[in-house]
Amino acid sequence: MSIQVTALEARILRILVDWYPITVEELRDELNLRKDVLERTLHSMAVKGFIELEPLSDKTYIRLRATGMDLSKLAPEGKKRRKPEKREPAPSEDDSIMYR
Numbered sequence: 060m061s062i063q064v065t066a067l068e069a070r071i072l073r074i075l076v077d078w079y080p081i082t083v084e085e086l087r088d089e090l091n092l093r094k095d096v097l098e099r100t101l102h103s104m105a106v107k108g109f110i111e112l113e114p115l116s117d118k119t120y121i122r123l124r125a126t127g128m129d130l131s132k133l134a135p136e137g138k139k140r141r142k143p144e145k146r147e148p149a150p151s152e153d154d155s156i157m158y159r
Contacts, residue, residue: 067090067092067100068103068109070090071086071110072109072123074089074090075110075123076123079122079123080120082120082121083097083112083119108124109123109124
């Protein structure tokens, strides 16, 4: 059986394996995501049966349901984005006196 997950879902699953128990807020801080993006992703994962959300009075915990899942088959961690190289501005081709 093949498991289809997005890159974000794979990151969340890896965090859940290493760090349990974890709240939604802790996960949001760890991933540095907007609240709506994380909530939409967690809802999708709950529908797929990967996780279960456990709301308490002040916090919501995330529980990994698919405990027998082989995470080594998930998509690898995405490459870190590199900052673009700083380029020096091209010399102007203006023929005014200022540039001679």
